[in-house]
Amino acid sequence: MAERTHAMLLALLLAMTSGCGGRTAENAAWSATDEAATATSAPPLGDLVRSGQFGDRRLTEASGVVASTTEPGVFWSQNDSGHAAMLFAYDSTGTPRGAVQVRDADNTDWEAIAIGPCPDGECLYIGDVGDNAARRADVRVWRVPTPIATARVTESAASRRIVYADGARDVEAMWVAPDTSMWFATKRPQVDATGRPRPSQLYRVPASAWSSGSTATVTAELADSLPIVPLASRSRDWVTDASLSAIMADGRRRLAILTYGSVYVFDADPLTGKPGAPTAHCVVPPELRQAEGISWLPDGRLTLANEGRGASLYRGSCP
Numbered sequence: 001m002a003e004r005t006h007a008m009l010l011a012l013l014l015a016m017t018s019g020c021g022g023r024t025a026e027n028a029a030w031s032a033t034d035e036a037a038t039a040t041s042a043p044p045l046g047d048l049v050r051s052g053q054f055g056d057r058r059l060t061e062a063s064g065v066v067a068s069t070t071e072p073g074v075f076w077s078q079n080d081s082g083h084a085a086m087l088f089a090y091d092s093t094g095t096p097r098g099a100v101q102v103r104d105a106d107n108t109d110w111e112a113i114a115i116g117p118c119p120d121g122e123c124l125y126i127g128d129v130g131d132n133a134a135r136r137a138d139v140r141v142w143r144v145p146t147p148i149a150t151a152r153v154t155e156s157a158a159s160r161r162i163v164y165a166d167g168a169r170d171v172e173a174m175w176v177a178p179d180t181s182m183w184f185a186t187k188r189p190q191v192d193a194t195g196r197p198r199p200s201q202l203y204r205v206p207a208s209a210w211s212s213g214s215t216a217t218v219t220a221e222l223a224d225s226l227p228i229v230p231l232a233s234r235s236r237d238w239v240t241d242a243s244l245s246a247i248m249a250d251g252r253r254r255l256a257i258l259t260y261g262s263v264y265v266f267d268a269d270p271l272t273g274k275p276g277a278p279t280a281h282c283v284v285p286p287e288l289r290q291a292e293g294i295s296w297l298p299d300g301r302l303t304l305a306n307e308g309r310g311a312s313l314y315r316g317s318c319p
Contacts, residue, residue: 042281045263045316052093053312059088060309064113064241065293070122074149077293077305080130081109089149094313097149105142105157116176120145127174129184134168138217141182160209161217173242173257177273180207184220187239189232199225200239226257227278228264236261244273245296256302258294263318282318
């Protein structure tokens with residue numbers, strides 16, 4: 001009973017702080033029930049090593065990570081709300097490789113970043129999709145050809161304004177498919193008409209969105225859901241990032257979904273990026289419970305990045 005009361009108090013604190021930036025609400029919601037659940041559920045991430053830490057002091061709220069495919073060994077991250085429209089390049093140890101201004105873009109709440117194809121070859125897709133209180137009338141995705149790490153400024157960013165078909169949603173996980181369709185997974189707890197918790201919802205913007213006029217607003221349609229149910233009483237399964245793999249040695253693609261307590265891995269359609277059957281579930285250790293970035297590495301392992309100035313980077317596998 002004491003544990004239940006504690007969780008209820010934490011959920012109340014979460015409700016009071018959910019409109020604010022930063023990790024106050026998430027930290028408050030990590031409760032004793034999270035500890036008990038993670039101790040007895042899935043196996044831990046395998047072969048986990050701390051690979052380094054962010055060396056650029058300007059990268060204070062890293063809310064995503066992608067591994068470049070045009071510059072092997074280079075990774076990109078971005079700060080979330082309240083920061084400049086900048087991308088930060090670093091190597092696998094976190095050593096800075098550059099900081100690049102995104103031309104003609106602004107940062108309301110950059111919570112997601114992904115790599116995907118575009119007419120220029122490879123592009124970075126920056127998800128200005130953060131919305132803790134689910135109140136934004138629309139969100140935006142910026143797209144720029146992947147710069148070299150030493151560039152000062154990107155080419156002019158293209159963008160699309162996006163509305164969700166059934167109203168505003170809090171999203172921090174995004175991936176881009178080989179056909180350039182974009183996928184979004186909801187982060188926080190939601191309930192259905194009967195008050196029961198809903199699983200994380202999946203929304204899709206079709207590839208045709210990028211062929212429409214630059215001022216067009218496109219609709220993200222509800223396409224599916226994940227077998228991950230975020231609960232108000234604990235943050236363990238709040239969805240914070242995603243990464244779609246390249247074609248792996250077995251000829252398949254996989255999708256990694258990061259939450260504050262776990263990594264979930266799914267088969268993914270090789271063209272559309274739609275999640276298929278779950279293939280693995282691994283628990284993250286306590287030192288990774290501020291992680292908001294995940295990306296596949298060429299060898300099939302994963303890199304994970306905590307949020308915060310000087311935060312740590314890790315490598316591991318699931319399974």
